[in-house]
Amino acid sequence: MTMSDEKFILSLDQGTTSSRAVLFNRKGEIVGMAQQEFTQIYPQAGWVEHDPMEIWSTQRGVMTQVLAKTDTKPEQVAAISITNQRETTVVWDKNTGKPVYNAIVWQCRRTANTCEQMKRDGLEDYVRENTGLVVDAYFSGTKVAWILDNVEGAREKAEKGELLFGTVDSWLTWKLTEGRVHVTDVTNASRTMLFNIKSLEWDEKMMKALNVPASMLPEVKSSSEVYGEANLNGTMVPIAGIAGDQQAALFGQLALEKGMAKNTYGTGCFLLMNTGEEPVKSENGLLTTIAYGLDGKVNYALEGSVFVAGASIQWLRDEMGLIRDAADSEYFASKVEDTNGVYVVPAFVGLGAPYWDAYARGTIVGLTRGANRNHIVRATLESLAYQSRDVLDAMQKDAGLQLNQVNVDGGAVANNFLMQFQSDILGTSVVRPKVIETTAAGSAYLAGLAVGYWEGIDDLRKNVGVDRVFEADMTEEKREKLYKGWTRAVERSRAWEEE
Numbered sequence: 083m084t085m086s087d088e089k090f091i092l093s094l095d096q097g098t099t100s101s102r103a104v105l106f107n108r109k110g111e112i113v114g115m116a117q118q119e120f121t122q123i124y125p126q127a128g129w130v131e132h133d134p135m136e137i138w139s140t141q142r143g144v145m146t147q148v149l150a151k152t153d154t155k156p157e158q159v160a161a162i163s164i165t166n167q168r169e170t171t172v173v174w175d176k177n178t179g180k181p182v183y184n185a186i187v188w189q190c191r192r193t194a195n196t197c198e199q200m201k202r203d204g205l206e207d208y209v210r211e212n213t214g215l216v217v218d219a220y221f222s223g224t225k226v227a228w229i230l231d232n233v234e235g236a237r238e239k240a241e242k243g244e245l246l247f248g249t250v251d252s253w254l255t256w257k258l259t260e261g262r263v264h265v266t267d268v269t270n271a272s273r274t275m276l277f278n279i280k281s282l283e284w285d286e287k288m289m290k291a292l293n294v295p296a297s298m299l300p301e302v303k304s305s306s307e308v309y310g311e312a313n314l315n316g317t318m319v320p321i322a323g324i325a326g327d328q329q330a331a332l333f334g335q336l337a338l339e340k341g342m343a344k345n346t347y348g349t350g351c352f353l354l355m356n357t358g359e360e361p362v363k364s365e366n367g368l369l370t371t372i373a374y375g376l377d378g379k380v381n382y383a384l385e386g387s388v389f390v391a392g393a394s395i396q397w398l399r400d401e402m403g404l405i406r407d408a409a410d411s412e413y414f415a416s417k418v419e420d421t422n423g424v425y426v427v428p429a430f431v432g433l434g435a436p437y438w439d440a441y442a443r444g445t446i447v448g449l450t451r452g453a454n455r456n457h458i459v460r461a462t463l464e465s466l467a468y469q470s471r472d473v474l475d476a477m478q479k480d481a482g483l484q485l486n487q488v489n490v491d492g493g494a495v496a497n498n499f500l501m502q503f504q505s506d507i508l509g510t511s512v513v514r515p516k517v518i519e520t521t522a523a524g525s526a527y528l529a530g531l532a533v534g535y536w537e538g539i540d541d542l543r544k545n546v547g548v549d550r551v552f553e554a555d556m557t558e559e560k561r562e563k564l565y566k567g568w569t570r571a572v573e574r575s576r577a578w579e580e581e
């Protein structure tokens with residue numbers, strides 16, 4: 083229950099598996115939250131889709147629910163912020179507002195062949211230099227092209243200027259403003275492979291290479307400004323913050339200075355390091371991306387994107403039936419002292435950073451007659467930590483520095499076994515904040531700053547607190563032996579699926 087004149091920021095967090103709405107007060111505390119899972123559509127092996135109308139209906143549903151649950155009137159919402167699963171691609175008809183196809187999800191591998199062709203066409207260096215990305219099916223560009231090439235009549239309509247493209251932030255803003263506003267922010271734009279991260283404009287050469295008409299593309303704005311107004315039961319409320327979820331988490335951790343990093347453990351795992359106002363080119367398989375656009379400037383980040391992290395725990399629950407609840411994984415993993423030599427490489431949709439192997443597939447190695455459920459559960463949890471080490475090692479090489487602590491957030495950091503093992507396998511401290519909904523918080527901060535709900539960054543520092551610090555407790559010898567086993571397991575998973 084909220085006091086009737088108190089104001090809040092309503093943060094909409096549209097993730098890969100669920101839509102969430104979180105209400106924040108001035109102290110950055112969560113006043114209320116509503117969450118709803120939605121359908122994952124797997125039309126073929128390696129393909130992943132969402133229904134854009136379900137994304138919208140669940141997001142609208144949780145938004146209404148959180149206000150009702152906390153007895154908050156629309157007039158008490160100072161601003162709405164949007165943060166979202168990135169890269170996921172929606173194409174809709176400008177006149178009817180209807181999607182022409184399901185959203186193609188970031189995890190979807192259907193355009194791997196297009197990427198091979200792009201590499202043969204010699205585009206890799208241009209893509210890396212100008213978009214900060216590697217040529218991979220992960221990003222939106224080839225997904226838009228696929229829709230235009232495969233949905234009957236789509237290309238013709240797009241060329242007549244009748245279709246619009248957007249990442250999920252863009253789609254939600256369009257729906258919330260009843261079709262008045264077609265925008266995105268720099269962080270989301272930097273994940274499309276169509277955006278030039280240096281000039282901060284849509285890239286002509288990439289638009290041509292992917293055959294995507296300029297008329298489809300949203301206007302690109304900063305991450306913190308008023309983009310338009312949403313109609314909340316007759317009250318117009320400004321939408322004032324937009325950022326991709328991983329960038330929002332970095333902001334939520336207030337990692338606003340060069341060299342500050344965070345790792346988020348959700349469906350995937352995403353390690354981002356703020357590199358300041360200059361983009362840093364990775365030599366070790368990471369991405370260069372925009373961290374946020376604020377006050378007329380952008381900050382850049384290096385990113386290590388791991389495609390499957392918490393999703394592997396859902397796989398243990400839903401497909402393998404080894405656990406009933408994600409949290410049970412901690413209990414089973416802790417029942418054994420080690421994995422008995424078992425490694426699980428959850429390369430269900432290929433491998434992201436630093437390998438970028440679209441043809442890797444999931445692998446369990448090291449099985450002996452003594453391997454049991456607990457070992458497999460433990461090895462799956464450990465895979466989150468090993469994959470994070472892969473990207474942290476790459477990041478330290480790129481940045482030329484050694485981190486002695488990693489700030490973490492996201493759903494899976496509730497798992498104490500995982501956090502301790504993470505610290506052990508990295509040999510650094512792992513710092514878990516009080517509010518692990520850092521994504522929603524960072525997004526709320528961006529909106530709150532735009533409307534003067536918070537005056538500035540110093541105002542926000544009071545909001546951030548530490549819950550627990552995990553310290554490494556493993557010998558160097560053991561750490562390196564275990565990690566070597568992981569690298570061998572990864573080799574076994576690679577290039578499995580044939581082109």
Ligand SMILES: Nc1ncnc2c1ncn2[C@@H]1O[C@H](COP(=O)(O)OP(=O)(O)O)[C@@H](O)[C@H]1O
Pocket residue numbers: 097098099100347348349350391392393394395396408409410411412492493494495496497
């Ligand atoms: N206690 C836990 N141990 C391990 N994994 C967990 C735990 N709780 C949640 N997860 C995993 O974390 C993910 C949910 O985190 P969340 O940050 O909500 O993800 P997303 O935003 O990607 O939907 C799920 O994939 C789930 O399997």
Ligand SMILES: O=P(O)(O)OC[C@H](O)CO
Pocket residue numbers: 096097098099166167168169188326327328348349350387
């Ligand atoms: O929905 P999440 O939290 O798994 O995040 C997905 C990422 O944004 C994909 O790049």
